[in-house]
Amino acid sequence: MSNEDITLTAGTAEVHVSPANGGRISALRVDSLELLRQGDRFGCFPMVPWCGRIREGRFPEGGIVRQMPLNSPPHAIHGTARDGAWKTARVARNEAVITYDLVDPWPHPGRVTQVVTLAEDSLTLTMSVEARHDSFPAQIGWHPWFNRNLGGQDVTLDFEPAWQEERGDDHLPTGNRIDPKPGPWDDCFGMPDGVDVTLTWPGQLELKVTSHEEWVVVYDEQAEAVCVEPQTGPPNGLNTLPRLVTPLEPLEATTTWSWRRL
Template identity: 40%
Template structure:
């Protein structure tokens, strides 16, 4: 059974049985969330907007060392641990738009993840937190899949105001160094200076704000785009240069605000590329 939050401009559908993920988000009547068409993408992470907790992105070889003790985490087809332990679990409903999930082994600590959805006049605010009553490392984030094409209007265009980019090695995982942003397509992590904006000409302009400057951008698929706020880059546990200066953040929020656009002729609908502003 799914839960629905709605007002005059927004309709959000949440499925507590699938990680309390957002399975649908209509802004001004347009469905902006989608599903990955690539059959190589695990169906458990292929749609909607789901929580990543108590880690976000990949951990190399599923190997995590905390306090000198090595812990093994579940790995995917690529041999790395991916996106935490909450995205395909059943979450408990606490109140309208509020959910929680207890998470423990194989993670080295026991904690509670809390996920909250709140309607805005023009969008939705999502908050994710992790509390294990320790100072142990953790990274958390939110993973939305956006459609490149809506029911009307032109294909999506997105722009990133990036300060730096996390360098990836030949295996696709971070090297621990930061570098100048390069042109896409991307499956990369950036530190952004301002909120990313996705525009579907003639339909909706979507502004994504978050409490963290770190965003993973995945725009390689032909049908979808992912812009994922994370409290730290993927695999930050093994790379001091990617870790926070102080305590590891225990929470993240993201706001998705939509503005209706005037329809435009098909031949003026724009391109489908992402652009960097530096």
């Protein structure tokens, strides 16, 4: 199938998927409200095979050190799949399945599959990474850019993390867990019972971001948007908390965004 943009509908909700532009969700409208910041770099893109920054783009593997391109000097950031063209595997009225084959500069052949499922009051994103031949470390995450302002109202965030990863001067976790601090944030938080963050645009809409994963990065330092990023490990996780993908055991993760009008 082609990799042209896909439109899914359910009730008054509509989602646009852009396989050719990194497999991202390029739009999400509820009634007439566009929830995601618009633009080629925005929407909601998949972070795979790693999330956030890798220190100096390097991670150890089997006695050697892998080097990824430094696309956010001095670090490598957000994986490779957001820069590639995904393929459409299947489309129904309210669900799409898209795939991406891991290629150079990632050193291991593998396949990423993302399932996008729209309901009248929720969007569910499920992603898996499968190893083709040899095993490798990987992470999965999503990077949504929610519009800060909807209908004249700025968003508020409500969540209760168990801890915050202390952030060093290099924007990477130091390894210390600290009590959560007030924002603005470009920080990773631990939620061992699962990610659960509520975004509220007063008088407009409430949206809950949930996931069984225990890591979430919150980034709200830009005027236009707020990012709430569920992921399978912390930034620099290929060095500090690698999850191994084997030919028999893929890595899978899911996030659900559920909403109600206010």
